[in-house]
Amino acid sequence: MSQPPLFRPFTLRGITAKNRILISPMCQYSAVDGVANDWHLVHLGKFAQGGAGIVMVEATAVTANGRITHGDLGLWHDGQIKPLERIAAFLRDNGAVPAIQLAHAGRKASMQRPWYGNAALTAEDRARGDEPWPIVAPSSVPMEDGWLMPQELSEDQLDDLLEAWRAATLRAVEAGFEMLEVHCAHGYLLHSFLSPLSNMRTDAYGGSRAGRMRFPLQVIETVRAVWPAPLPLAVRVSSVDGVEGGIELADSVVFAREAKARGADIIDCSSGGLLGSATAARIPRGYGFQVPFAETIRKEAEIPTIAVGLILHPDQAESIVEQGQADLVAIGREALFDPNWTLHAQLELTEDDEVFADWPKQYGWWLERREAGLRKLEGRKLPHRRG
Known part of the structure; x- marks a missing residue:
């Protein structure tokens, strides 16, 4: 009996996922000095046991100052490799492609853990030992009133950051990951270069769309140069800012084409996050509200895409793949609600006595x-x- 489209294997470069379901990177804010622990192993391991084809580790900082909070994971030094290696091995041994997202928080760094307020660090946070640190951005423009003022990055500092991305990528290789995603979304550093609302530079890294794309594309080139050729590279984008004067879908189509030319294999199509939290609503939300972004980028940039955002039901996910709107479906908070979402979807969609x-x-x-x-x-x- 033929498999439903959602459960057919999917190959990128030399890696094949057993189905089209990817578990989104979801920050747990539970690391100590950037080091993964048993919480991360069990949290991520459940999704591999639950049948997902790809399981992606949360935003993992390439520098200590690039963390969102004190609880973020990191790959800025070699001591962080072994705990992540244990996680990657468990995911692989349980049938999932082990993936990791590398990130730099930019002007959204030095924040509270969300259960303490999800805002700028306060005296109460400092009393818990969560001291603020200096932050950087394309321009000295804070995210919102009351937030830290970022330092505008110099070109020498941009070179240093490229080296940090290169080194973190090599550590991800050593840890055994088989898919890597560059985080260019949700108001973090690379997204803030792309958006005209946060990038006020007048040098080669600002101004026109080509200038604003320059540093994120350099990061993609840097990562691809040391990420093994048989392994796929994803790029997560905020397809639209959802704010007047910000990134529009046409901008993201162009960026996706340029990312593809530099070795990206698939675009992870999210939206918003430039202002406020990464999950703050800036565009109307309904079931699968970001799927049209994935469909447009897939068609117009001629690159595989990942659809994400309020995809809750198996038949909904099945339809996205069957209709060619995206190649992979990312499940996030619904997987927290049901870590066996993939296996339950298979029960619902597959007529097979050996259930x-x-x-x-x-x-x-x-x-x-x-x-x-x-x-x-x-x-x-x-x-x-x-x-």
Whole structure:
């Protein structure tokens, strides 16, 4: 029996995911000095056990000052490699492609952990040991009133940052990741270069769209040069700023084309985040509200895309792939609600008597036997299907 499109393998370069479901990078704000711990292992491991084809580690800072909060993961020194290597190995051993997102928070660095307010650090945060640190950006423009004033980056500092991205990428290779994403979205450093609302530079790194794209594209080139050729490179974008005068979809199509020319393999199509938190609503939100961005960029830039944003239901995800709106579907907070979302989607979309064959054997062994009894008890043939 043929597999539903959502559960057909997907190949980028030399890596094949067993299905089209990617677990989005979701910050946990629970690291100590940028080092992953058991929370991250269990948090991410659940999604591999839950059947996802690709599981992506949260935004991982390329410099200490590039963290969003004191709880962010990092790859700015070699001591951070081994804990991430353990996570990558677990994901791979449980059937998922281990992926990681590299990032620099820019003017949105030195923030509170979200459960403390998700804003600029206060005296109360300092009492907990979360001291603010100097932040950088394309221009000396704070994110909002009351936030830290960033230092405008010099060209020498931009060169230093390129070296930080290069070194972090090599550490990701050593840790065993098989897919890497460059974070150019949500108001963080690279997005703030791209947007005319945050980039006021008058040198070669500002002004025109080509100037504003220059540094993010240099980062992509730098990463691609040391990221192994058989491994895919993703780029996450805010497809639109959702603010007057900001990035529009046509800008992101051009950026996607240029990223592709420099070795990017797939574009992860989010939106907003330039002002306020990364999840702050700047455009109307409904189920799959960002899917049209992925569809347009896929068609006009001629590059594979990832759709993300309020994709909650299996038939919704199936339709996105089946209709060619995107190549992968990213599940984020819905996976927090149900870490087995992928396996449950497979039960719903696949007519197969061996319904637990793809579950971890430690679970499937029990569930197959329970299922036989439930079928007799309830007088049915297949489990958990609608209608």
